[in-house]
Amino acid sequence: MEENKAITFYTYPSCTSCRKTKAWLKKNDIDFGERHLFRETPSSSELKQILSLTTEGIDEILATRSQTFKQLKIDVNELTFTEMVELLTREPKLLRRPIITDGTKLVVGYNPSALRNISQKKQRLSIAN
Template identity: 25%
Template sequence: MSVLFINYPKCSTCINARKWLEEHNIEFISRHIVEDNPKKDELKKYVALSGLPVKKFFNTSGVLYREMKLKDRLATATEDEMFDILSSNGMLVKRPLVITEKGVLIGFKKDKWEEFFK
């Protein structure tokens, strides 16, 4: 299984997720979410593969999210507008993201990851 690990190297959650992948001998390709932010078309694929609404892909605890007052903006934004916003800056995307042909993981929850990689 091909695994793409999209992360922010300074993020403690991403560090723990990376460690978990390595401890479980899961090979992955690492991608820096700020230096190589997911593009709009990629995000659309990830959202479709995840089966989740696009709003779940926002890093709602991030400083930039609050500075941009996105909670209010997203309430009336179209899905296309949400993809435009998400693809504008990697810091707006919830992380880490794990992308495989089997599905998408958002954030790091050990029990969900263990079930996903069984």
């Protein structure tokens, strides 16, 4: 994740939810580092960090309705955690988008109330410093 930005925004420009999220972040004057999901795919360690922040595990970030997922014809429940992380690193189109994290909280998809929680935490930190 980008060290100089408190929030990392993993995005894909043609994704409607990504565009809505980016517009929300800009409208609310939230400083973020933008990463193109397919050109700057999260590393294995970044994915493990993202997964550690989920409440539903892999299901929270896995795009099961995507064409890529349907073409795989594999049972993800049969994969080990390491195999799943390797698969997501190789096939970033399997990731739901956007993914937004501040390192302690995670937002998947366009979710203004969850984005508000991350931005409020960031604002409290900047006021405290």
